[in-house]
Amino acid sequence: MATQYEITGADAKGIAASIERGVAGGALAPGAALPPVRRLAERLGVSPGTVATTYKELRRRGIVVTRGRGGTVVASAPAVASRRPPTVPEGVRDLAGGHPDPAFLPALLPPARLSPGARSHRSTPRLPHLEELTRGWYEADGVPSGHITFAHSALDCVARLLSVELRPGDAVAMEDPGYHHLLDLVPALGLRSVPVAVDDEGIRPEALRAALRAGARAVICSPRSQNPYGGCFSAGRRDALLEVLAEAPEVLVVENDHAADIAGAPLRTLTAGGPARWAQVRTVTKYLGTDLRWAALACDPTTLARHDGRLLLTSGWVSHVLQETVTRLMADPATQELVGRARTAYAERRTALIGELAARGIAAHGASGLNVWVPVRDEAAVVNGLRTHGWWVAAGARFRLAAAPGVRITTAGLTPADAARLAADFAAVLGESQVTYGG
CATH class of the missing domain: 3.90.1150.10 (Aspartate Aminotransferase, domain 1)
Known part of the structure; x- marks a missing residue:
């Protein structure tokens, strides 16, 4: 209960402003519980619907989250x-x-044949040769390649996917232990993390089922080279996870195959013939160069449209100079x-x-x-x-x-x-x- 801060207000706007002042000033710390709707309504002399509207708006803006029987609490600050x-x-x-x-990273030589000067690549955001190489890259591991696009990094890609698919306060099923930058990213977007335990075969089916029942609307997982645990999906684990995901067909499944070519294990993906909403993200930073901030994304058509629609409104496209550098390295036998x-x-x-x-x-x-x-x-x-x-x-x-x-x-x-x-x-x-x- 938030007993040390007196919430005030006579309408939804005033109540929300009072709660925001408490959060901004530190009187309502992350995790602090807000009064139940009816109790706060009685205290302020307003209707329960007014308080419910207030909490709904604060959830939409990522200021509070609702934890079922745990009530409404101040959202966690990014860690x-x-x-x-x-x-x-x-x-x-x-x-x-x-x-x-570093001994296994190739020398990076920027291309010289792209003409300088101001120009727009919005009409052709992806170099055809790199797009062809990327499709083959995915197909070699059994990932559907009918719909692909590019991003600036895996985190950039995941952030865009979550921001267009979810609303502040929504829950995301996260590997535990998991990649620390992703663990930071989710609360930074105003979303709520639901931990999913992992073992040597990746995320555990019973833990995933519990997360989905807790309301998770997206799942982020690593099919191999899981960071930091190192797990990789076995065929049996993949099949068990697909059974669990079949119970929640509306959930977006994001695979982070960040170390694909050097993972040291075969890919057993959830994307082929599995979820209706899915995406697999790949990068080359671990084996072509840590300064190559380029990522590939294979996904279903709806996810592609939403991702690229948001990309168009921001950076527009991934640098063609960067794309050409990645193309040369991916095509180079040495x-x-x-x-x-x-x-x-x-x-x-x-x-x-x-x-x-x-x-x-x-x-x-x-x-x-x-x-x-x-x-x-x-x-x-x-x-x-x-x-x-x-x-x-x-x-x-x-x-x-x-x-x-x-x-x-x-x-x-x-x-x-x-x-x-x-x-x-x-x-x-x-x-x-x-x-x-x-x-």
Whole structure:
């Protein structure tokens, strides 16, 4: 109950303004419960319909959210500050960033043949050759490619999809633990996150069903290379998830296949013959260049129209200079050979660390991708303990909603010899304080 702030007002506009003043001034903090409709109506001498209208308008604008029996509460503020990774200390090996090994990134040479000068590409927003390559890219993994478009990054694409599909206060089913930037993005859009537990096969069907029953109108998931847990869909898990999604045909399913070509696992997608509303987002930043802010989107026709309609009103199109750079790299045999070597090396490095940890009795997860997730009881103790041994790993707090603690280790640049040393140091840290590991 919000007992320390006196809500005032004689009509819906005045009541809403009073609540907004309380939120802006900090008297009504994120998560603070507002009085039930009838109770506030009696206190202010207005009709319950007036208060209900007030709350509805505040929900529409993302100022409050309704949590079923939990009532109406002030919406959570974006957690960007709390989830921002700390600065890497000097003199330690950085295994916290989630970055690829620079040795496997091709040299980026901007194209010179595109003419300079002011011009509009709204009539042809996508280069035909890149569009052709992108369709083949999707089709090779069984993703329908009848409707594709481009965006500036995976986050840019997901933000646009959610903003055109949902209203402030709507719920989104989110992987837990999950990608911290997506966990920040959802509340920043005025939406509500519903955690969905993951394991080595990706999101768990029973957790997804619970999220859908809680009112989730969109699902964001990773079919492989799940960050930070490393899970990837098995055929059985995919089929089980499709059964759950069949119960909610109106829900938008967004697959984030951010590390497609270097995931080290086959794609078992939910998009082929599954949901009526779907989208799969892919990027190239992890294996063609971290500065290539380009993403591809395959989706159903309704989603395509809504995404591109909003894109047209904002940036209009993705830079043709950027598109041409991506085209040259995707079509270059030497670059594709380098990507293949990266895929093999990343799988070897990831499995090497998991094996070294297992040999010392430490369970870890990383079925695909560039990261390994290690459950621990005390994240700070492990992070600080490994720091004294010269390693810097990511505390799991910024990846979690309701999941148990853990640490994320990026293995992209970790050779097998390094993995053995890290695992030995990890075991030593756990031995120094038994309370740091959750078993």
